Amino acid sequence: MHPANYIPVYAMLQLGVVNAGNVFENPEALREQLKQLRAADVDGVKVDVWWGIIEGNGPKKYDWRAYRSLFQMIKEEDLKLQAIMSFHQCGGNVGDNVTIQIPKWVRDIGASYPDIYYTNRRGSRDEEYLSIGVDLENIFQGRCGLKLYRDFMMSFRENMSDYLDSGMITHIEVGIGPCGELRYPSYPQNQGWVFPGIGEFQCYDNNLREGFKESAEDIGHPDWDLPDDTGEYNDTPSDTKFFGVDGTYLTEKGFFFLKWYFYTLTQHADCVLHIANRAFLGCKLQLAAKVSGIHWWYRDDSHAAELTAGYYNVREHDGYITLARMISIHYGTLNFAFAEMRNFEQNKKQRTFLSNLFNRYLVMLGGRRSK
Known part of the structure; x- marks a missing residue:
């Protein structure tokens, strides 16, 4: 029997264990891996459940057969499961x-x-990943973005009810953005971004642009538009007028834009987690959401890389506590990407970032570590 403070250990399965054609590849090899994990006292596994695979044949044409075969094997090997609702591209x-x-x-x-x-x-x-701007736009065969996520999770609940009811599935991590992370895709490698570029804001589709204009009009500034001085993916803060010394981000218009950009992201996550809670109501499991560890430019006054990703974390505002509180309202766990790195793998700036973030999160939780 494990001690009261025991934290279960889960191993991540390979990304393509169910391939793009919705085929459970190499089951014999995977069974051997699962046996080895169990022999090593690993408690369970994590696996991406890809929207692009399951609903690939058409609207509401969900095909769970390959995943049911995978889940059955995990059950037979006496392992627990964390399922990741992966609404993004791999x-x-x-x-x-x-x-x-x-x-x-x-x-x-x-x-x-x-x-x-x-x-x-x-x-x-x-x-x-779909833009937040289509969350409420009924352009997907009569459904909006939020309904796509809702219907997928409801179908998972219906088709995996035996594994949910038995307690084999212990966690549902809800993908809320690129790489499954709660953020904007501000630093895409496939568009030429290279570390440690500041990245770019991702709100210039017509839906989000109109949303910003409406919000600006509501506070009496119909003349305000999205910023055009923010630089490009691989700039440094000082390369731009927006993030430089006495930059636009410090002006009234800059503050408003950053708060709007952050609020829009937070509202999206709030809605998706609410949907997840309703979809899995009555299940004995833990919801989780993943936040990215954007450590570069953390010690610059602008926090430029965090801001382009949607984390409004500046001297006057702690964006991470806001996100953590929102996730906790939905009884969710914050899964912080990058925390698995060890101190010798990080420079001083990265260690400072992690230390400050964890301290603030623990204070928000009243000193309790999230399991």
């Missing part, structure tokens, strides 16, 4: 060794209506 980022796109029928809509995708100031589209 491919083009660090560690991606397979390509799994979002459903083709959704991409077909994007071919004629490209504003379903996040867009930078120069009009480049990012196809990793």
